[in-house]
Amino acid sequence: MLQGHQTWVFNNKPTILATAAVGGPYEAEGPLAEDFDTLHGDLWMGQDSYEKAERKMVEEACEIAIRKAGKQKQDVQFFLCGDLLNQIISSSFAARTLAVPFLGLYGACSSSMESLALGSLIVDSKSGNNVICGAVSHNAAVEKQFRYPTEYGAQKPPTAQWTVTGAGMALLGDKGDGPRVTSATIGKIVDMGISDPYNMGGAMAPAAVDTITAHFRDLGISAQNYDLIATGDLGRVGHNIAADLFKKHGLVVPAEIFTDCGLMIYKKDQPNVFAGGSGCGCSATVTFGHIINRMKKGELHKVLIVATGALLSPLSYQQKESIPCIAHAVAIEYN
């Protein structure tokens, strides 16, 4: 790989053998409801804590993806997963259930594509086969940890986003039919000095633009290469900032192919969602549900998913730090 480059090209193009998306009640009311494999009617999901509900979604999504691929649990060679909870307990405890070699990741909401990028590297380099990659978030578990318990009814500004309750998983293999992962660009931290945790989209937009710019530069391509470029969870505010930054940098990314998973997952007038969806589960469920389904229907052939992550913690916020942001991009093709 060339000095200064940050993009992996997967010559063997790992195959996405199957994907799964599990969601909650808000996602069931959104426009992508039909793209979920399972939708839970309430946030508890039969568990006695929101954290256990989050873990359950990971376990379900893994099980569904394995079943859809016609595989068994013992066929899975590695599991790569991340979530927003402290010490990524949802991922780790689900890894206990899955009982396969586990690599825990943390990239905040970029974890979905961090796991897909690393999982693809493992399969592409023949270092493993049948690798499960994904991420999860749960609205109430995350609100409780990052902000306030939802029962407090704390008010939010319109720039705030609504954390998706959902898990998205992909099972990757070295052969078989399905969309193929062709490249991945690993992001650098971009921090523009924003410290408002109710404006994550605005904070993350420059990181998304930085990674997309690097992706085009490393591969010598332009936005024309893709039918769809979807950022992870910039929401309405961040999406507009990203579009402005493209113009400012003289990068042509046509509005009709540039979208955001956080804008897609909820209706515009859905109550409480404010500027759109967010959370690890946002890009994970939209990509491994809706977008992969559209590829399989022949509606999309080449997509670039740019999962964005705000790498703050409640403590770093209390210590008056700004928010370091990152974005990892993965290109998927299906003809």
Added chain:
Amino acid sequence: MLQGHQTWVFNNKPTILATAAVGGPYEAEGPLAEDFDTLHGDLWMGQDSYEKAERKMVEEACEIAIRKAGKQKQDVQFFLCGDLLNQIISSSFAARTLAVPFLGLYGACSSSMESLALGSLIVDSKSGNNVICGAVSHNAAVEKQFRYPTEYGAQKPPTAQWTVTGAGMALLGDKGDGPRVTSATIGKIVDMGISDPYNMGGAMAPAAVDTITAHFRDLGISAQNYDLIATGDLGRVGHNIAADLFKKHGLVVPAEIFTDCGLMIYKKDQPNVFAGGSGCGCSATVTFGHIINRMKKGELHKVLIVATGALLSPLSYQQKESIPCIAHAVAIEYN
């Protein structure tokens, strides 16, 4: 890779171009003090919070490793790091300073070898060069987050371990002189039902034994292959349990080559350390300081580092969960 196997063999044997170990006042009083590149006289390290001190150690260790290898920051292609703080802020904020593509990891105290394993995969598969891998922990930052602020003076049982204040980093390259990474075994979660966060070593010992057994099985080798097998931070209690488990499973691991970084880093009679050292920085500093130095002196030729991680969070403990544990093993050779 064979079905059921969990070991990566690195045919190109990535080179450890340089390493760095940064420590604190307790480490300065330990028997390995001379193997640290920098030792801080107090836990604040000139910062106004323990969390910022933890981050500073990562930044220092990266800088030292880069300098020792005769490289520049801009030569570094990827940075892989993990720590114990919520949302791995020490790693992420150091990644902002380093300004290179970043992959955030979380494997608790197994993060040191998780990063070395994945970094070696990146270099071995020619997906990157000059990759920095490592992990960090800070005694007071970790105590405050996982247990009580140290100022409370909470009492501890003798099975408790003392979190190492230290950062260990390695700079990996595809050529050059230095110890070589030859293989890595990615661990599965092992949970024997222990829920006492003051007996981490006991909880993690079965995971270490599971990974070492898998490593021997996958490569068709025995303990004779190594001059030294060092677990991460089992401490006195866990080390004895691991030795017992080897006997029980009929696995011969001679006592004279089997040790633990948590037993090495402090003197046996050093105050407060109880059953030994722990934390992400324990295996990271002992490996990337002392052990690599011994290899360079010709005292050791083939070592297996088995970093162990207890994947609990304060919340999972409060919810009465047991502790899922994991261990990742990396083999390093130098002739």
